[in-house]
Amino acid sequence: MRFIPVTCEEQAEMLRVVGADTVDDLFVDVPAAARLGRPLALPDPLGEVELAAHLEDLASADSHAGSVVSLLGGGCYDHYVPAIVDAVISKPAFFTAYTPYQPEVSQGTLQAVYEYQSMICALTGMDVANASMYDGATAFAEAALMAARVMRRHRVVVSAAVHPEWRETLATYVGAGVLDIVMCPMRDGVTDAAALRGLVDDRTAAVLAASPTFYGALDDLETLAGIAHDAGALLVAGTNPILLGVLEPPAAYGADIVVGEGQPLGNPQSFGGPGLGIFACRQEHLRQMPGRVAGRTTDVDGRTGFVLTFSTREQHIRREKATSNICSNHALNALAAGVYLSAVGREGLAGIGRACVAKAHYLESRLVETGRFERVFSAPFAHEFTLRYTGDVAAMQARLLERGFFAGLDLGRFRAEDAGCVLFAVTEKRTRAQLDRFVAEVDAL
Amino acid sequence: MSAPTREPLTGTLIFERGAPESRCVESPALDVPDVSLSEVLSGRQRTEPPVLPHVTEVEIARHYERLASANFGVDSGFYPLGSCTMKYNPKIDEWACRLPGFAGLHPYQPPETVQGALEVMWELQELLAEIAGLPAVTLQPAAGAHGELTGLLAIRAYHTANGDPRARVLVPDSAHGTNPATVAMCGYEIVQVPSDERGGVDVAVLNTLLDTDVAAIMLTNPNTLGLFDENILEITAAVHAVGALAYCDGANLNAILGKSRPGDMGFDALHINLHKTFATPHGGGGPGSGPVAVSGALAPYLPGPLVARAADGAFSLVTPERSIGRVRSFVGNFGVLVRAYAYIRALGGSGLTEVAEQAVLSANYLKELLRDVWPLPYDRVCKHEFVLSGGRMRKQTGVRTLDVAKRLLDYGIHPPTIYFPLIVDEALMIEPTETESKETLDRFAGVLRTIAAEAAEDPGLLQGAPYSTPVRRLDEAAAVKRPDLAWVPPKGGPG
Numbered sequence: 025m026r027f028i029p030v031t032c033e034e035q036a037e038m039l040r041v042v043g044a045d046t047v048d049d050l051f052v053d054v055p056a057a058a059r060l061g062r063p064l065a066l067p068d069p070l071g072e073v074e075l076a077a078h079l080e081d082l083a084s085a086d087s088h089a090g091s092v093v094s095l096l097g098g099g100c101y102d103h104y105v106p107a108i109v110d111a112v113i114s115k116p117a118f119f120t121a122y123t124p125y126q127p128e129v130s131q132g133t134l135q136a137v138y139e140y141q142s143m144i145c146a147l148t149g150m151d152v153a154n155a156s157m158y159d160g161a162t163a164f165a166e167a168a169l170m171a172a173r174v175m176r177r178h179r180v181v182v183s184a185a186v187h188p189e190w191r192e193t194l195a196t197y198v199g200a201g202v203l204d205i206v207m208c209p210m211r212d213g214v215t216d217a218a219a220l221r222g223l224v225d226d227r228t229a230a231v232l233a234a235s236p237t238f239y240g241a242l243d244d245l246e247t248l249a250g251i252a253h254d255a256g257a258l259l260v261a262g263t264n265p266i267l268l269g270v271l272e273p274p275a276a277y278g279a280d281i282v283v284g285e286g287q288p289l290g291n292p293q294s295f296g297g298p299g300l301g302i303f304a305c306r307q308e309h310l311r312q313m314p315g316r317v318a319g320r321t322t323d324v325d326g327r328t329g330f331v332l333t334f335s336t337r338e339q340h341i342r343r344e345k346a347t348s349n350i351c352s353n354h355a356l357n358a359l360a361a362g363v364y365l366s367a368v369g370r371e372g373l374a375g376i377g378r379a380c381v382a383k384a385h386y387l388e389s390r391l392v393e394t395g396r397f398e399r400v401f402s403a404p405f406a407h408e409f410t411l412r413y414t415g416d417v418a419a420m421q422a423r424l425l426e427r428g429f430f431a432g433l434d435l436g437r438f439r440a441e442d443a444g445c446v447l448f449a450v451t452e453k454r455t456r457a458q459l460d461r462f463v464a465e466v467d468a469l
Numbered sequence: 470m471s472a473p474t475r476e477p478l479t480g481t482l483i484f485e486r487g488a489p490e491s492r493c494v495e496s497p498a499l500d501v502p503d504v505s506l507s508e509v510l511s512g513r514q515r516t517e518p519p520v521l522p523h524v525t526e527v528e529i530a531r532h533y534e535r536l537a538s539a540n541f542g543v544d545s546g547f548y549p550l551g552s553c554t555m556k557y558n559p560k561i562d563e564w565a566c567r568l569p570g571f572a573g574l575h576p577y578q579p580p581e582t583v584q585g586a587l588e589v590m591w592e593l594q595e596l597l598a599e600i601a602g603l604p605a606v607t608l609q610p611a612a613g614a615h616g617e618l619t620g621l622l623a624i625r626a627y628h629t630a631n632g633d634p635r636a637r638v639l640v641p642d643s644a645h646g647t648n649p650a651t652v653a654m655c656g657y658e659i660v661q662v663p664s665d666e667r668g669g670v671d672v673a674v675l676n677t678l679l680d681t682d683v684a685a686i687m688l689t690n691p692n693t694l695g696l697f698d699e700n701i702l703e704i705t706a707a708v709h710a711v712g713a714l715a716y717c718d719g720a721n722l723n724a725i726l727g728k729s730r731p732g733d734m735g736f737d738a739l740h741i742n743l744h745k746t747f748a749t750p751h752g753g754g755g756p757g758s759g760p761v762a763v764s765g766a767l768a769p770y771l772p773g774p775l776v777a778r779a780a781d782g783a784f785s786l787v788t789p790e791r792s793i794g795r796v797r798s799f800v801g802n803f804g805v806l807v808r809a810y811a812y813i814r815a816l817g818g819s820g821l822t823e824v825a826e827q828a829v830l831s832a833n834y835l836k837e838l839l840r841d842v843w844p845l846p847y848d849r850v851c852k853h854e855f856v857l858s859g860g861r862m863r864k865q866t867g868v869r870t871l872d873v874a875k876r877l878l879d880y881g882i883h884p885p886t887i888y889f890p891l892i893v894d895e896a897l898m899i900e901p902t903e904t905e906s907k908e909t910l911d912r913f914a915g916v917l918r919t920i921a922a923e924a925a926e927d928p929g930l931l932q933g934a935p936y937s938t939p940v941r942r943l944d945e946a947a948a949v950k951r952p953d954l955a956w957v958p959p960k961g962g963p964g
Contacts, residue, residue, distance in 0.1 A: 025559070025561075025815035026816065027556070027559060027904050030905075038833075041834055041838070042834055047826040049850075050830060058702055058729050058734045060727060064600060066596060066600075068817045068819070069814075069815060069817035072561055072815070076561060079565045079807075081585075083565075086571070088574050099576075100575055102575065104494075106493065106494045108493065111530070116545075118752070119753070120545075120558050120750050120751070121543075123751070123753070123754040124754065126878065126884055127940070128935050128942065128943070129539075131478070131540065132533075132538070133753035135482070137754075139482055139483050139956070141955050142484065145955040146520045146521060147519045153955065158615060158797055159611065159797050159799075189799070193795055196772065196793055199794065242510065270514055271514065271515055272515050292567075294574065295583065295804075296803060297611070297800065297801055319954050321948040322943070323944070324943075327480060329480070329943045331945050333952070333954070340889075341646070344659050346646070346653075349617065349618060352611075352612035352613060352744065352756070354611075355753040355756075356753060359752075366521070366524055366529050367494045367526070368494050369493065369521055369522060370519055370520065370521040375495075378499070378504075379499055382503055385504050386501040386502065425579065456501050
């Protein structure tokens with residue numbers, strides 16, 4: 025396949041205009057030793073028919089949420105995506121546009137970003153949200169860096185109950201020594217508040233936690249905020265936005281920065297990316313926030329319009345003094361989230377949250393009743409929960425995969441102490457029939 | 470009788486449409502026993518519902534169709550946005566990433582259930598390694614800037630492991646803003662390197678800045694002037710001579726596909742913007758993907774996981790021994806990787822080489838058509854883009870490059886990148902890409918000539934432009950002075 029509309033005859037004409045005999049004359053500035061001098065050793069081109077067949081072959085080698093009943097979560101979830109979402113994000117005027125640097129011809133993107141920001145503020149209870157980060161993990165890392173700038177302190181205390189990949193991403197981001205990380209142990213699937221009290225002091229920029237935690241448990245954000253604020257530090261709270269129709273927003277507990285993985289809002293799992301990073305904060309900290317922000321204003325004729333604003337925080341203006349190096353974000357995924365939240369609406373989001381919670385609690389009780397799983401934590405949970413399996417986890421998962429289930433996430437792969445523990449996620453897509461069949465298969469193990 | 474009017478395309482928010490009883494997607498009926506939220510959530514249930522829209526599906530469809538009509542994408546028309554490689558995005562790539570065997574995968578599925586996806590990733594690692602001339606590739610970074618962070622942290626880890634931590638990173642004055650911002654995030658001190666009169670790195674100055682405290686140089690080649698640095702081999706050799714490493718910002722890789730490889734130029738690390746060179750769409754700002762290719766010396770430091778292939782052909786995820794750690798969750802922007810893989814397989818090696826050749830020919834052609842209208846600060850063969858200066862026009866007519874850009878909108882053309890690179894006065898940075906017809910290039914040149922004539926005759930016309938867009942120039946100062954960054958329901962309204 026080729027996507028070049030210039031004809032051979034036109035190429036010859038263009039060469040004449042530039043005064044070159046061949047195209048190679050246009051590469052005279054490349055030193056001989058830096059020229060490849062041979063064809064790239066890549067496969068031959070494929071026509072569209074052959075390419076489609078090849079890609080279908082590859083994709084059909086995979087089991088997926090449509091062919092196996094998934095109880096996997098841990099940051100990526102099998103929620104229903106309404107058909108209208110893909111219909112909107114497939115409009116070429118959205119997906120083939122660049123960053124809206126020319127607002128007069130980018131009002132579609134800019135208004136959609138403004139609406140997305142508004143919805144994230146509504147969900148989280150925060151004053152301002154940015155136009156998106158790459159994912160929950162990088163939003164979490166950037167929140168730590170932002171807190172350090174706001175507080176002019178260089179230490180953060182991170183809850184061990186936070187998703188290990190978020191913590192690892194943070195560790196990488198600050199690996200150059202720009203920030204010290206202190207780990208706060210967990211207890212009962214949530215942050216050990218008593219231990220936290222002893223770790224936070226006047227050098228602490230922020231306490232970083234999440235609710236639900238990686239283990240599915242609801243953390244006591246109010247207590248954590250109190251401990252942070254008593255030391256003059258900020259609370260960075262991770263959240264799962266799809267639960268914010270039923271869970272009290274992080275702002276209600278005093279969170280100063282809220283981050284989250286936005287994939288559950290209308291984005292396919294897509295092997296873990298692209299989702300989007302949700303990032304929201306208080307108005308007073310706006311100037312230290314990373315990422316793009318859209319604002320509402322008027323044009324010279326007084327018409328309502330939207331622009332990228334507070335750009336003096338960003339790399340293309342401030343270079344090494346920018347709040348972050350982020351440039352490309354996840355705008356199309358944020359658009360999907362905005363369409364999703366419009367499609368489900370406020371009652372729908374609450375209904376989805378309630379369905380997830382009810383189904384998760386149903387499955388949890390039924391699994392415990394089988395006697396093959398036991399409870400590990402007593403903290404409340406929403407739509408994800410951790411149980412300990414009484415036998416060999418790998419063998420159990422392999423057996424249940426044969427029976428058509430992704431039987432949760434083996435937590436032993438993240439932390440040795442969690443060997444034997446399995447994290448289950450239940451979305452509104454799971455039916456009672458599927459859950460009952462799963463329990464029956466567990467019973468039959 | 471008043472004149473008929475149309476509702477403006479934009480301005481009315483989705484929150485302001487529909488009615489409290491409007492619904493689009495209903496929640497599924499609850500088929501398990503209901504729970505008391507206050508009980509199971511221990512009192513952490515939401516008391517005030519979030520203020521989200523109330524709309525029917527048809528209202529959503531119309532709302533976003535109107536917004537889309539007020540947008541401009543590559544499918545709308547010519548988009549010569551320099552440094553951004555706004556080439557056509559093939560539609561088969563969109564189809565491919567939506568296949569259930571790709572879009573429906575969970576990142577923690579057992580490896581044996583995702584062999585197709587891992588094969589795509591492994592193949593893409595191999596394809597990009599050959600294109601880059603560097604042996605190891607991570608697909609994890611989510612964007613170009615994220616790739617820069619990854620590459621520079623790997624370089625930092627390499628020096629640290631050698632017991633030779635260094636303090637400074639050199640960045641040319643023509644660099645993208647992400648380069649110095651990345652340097653700062655990595656805890657290095659930044660030293661700016663001036664450009665010489667041919668638009669390349671000033672080698673004489675560079676040599677005075679190089680010492681054993683320099684960790685790396687970050688270079689874009691071809692650079693942001695669209696010029697290939699003729700001294701590149703000398704530069705990377707000098708950098709290596711003091712034990713420093715050379716990082717290549719691959720934003721402009723489109724110009725050299727199959728012609729010259731960063732690895733062969735002496736670069737140790739390179740990020741590749743799949744959303745530029747490999748035709749994945751920009752999505753109104755993202756998602757992108759910024760894989761990083763590195764030399765053998767840096768390979769042990771790459772973030773995990775990478776995809777490995779065993780002797781029996783099975784694919785698995787592995788983490789390099791001295792990895793800097795992951796730079797995000799999961800494996801990368803897989804949906805973007807699928808698109809790029811499809812694009813590379815569609816074109817093959819010969820097609821990619823043709824891409825570079827046509828991109829460079831089209832840029833040089835346009836440059837010839839326009840050089841007498843705007844001065845060309847660096848007059849030599851360009852690569853995929855070139856930079857003109859609007860300084861003379863501003864001096865003679867008072868018309869700024871910004872005004873020229875706004876006037877282009879009235880002609881249905883997206884403006885070039887403006888005011889970048891910073892070293893060119895009133896810069897216009899033009900990148901046609903290979904996917905534009907000669908007819909489009911000729912029309913663009915004609916329009917710019919017309920605009921130049923307009924500037925001479927009636928500067929006010931350009932200074933007031935645009936006139937025909939959904940909105941006209943926006944009050945950016947007011948946006949900062951009176952921040953309105955989120956809609957809040959009117960008091961006493963239906964909310």
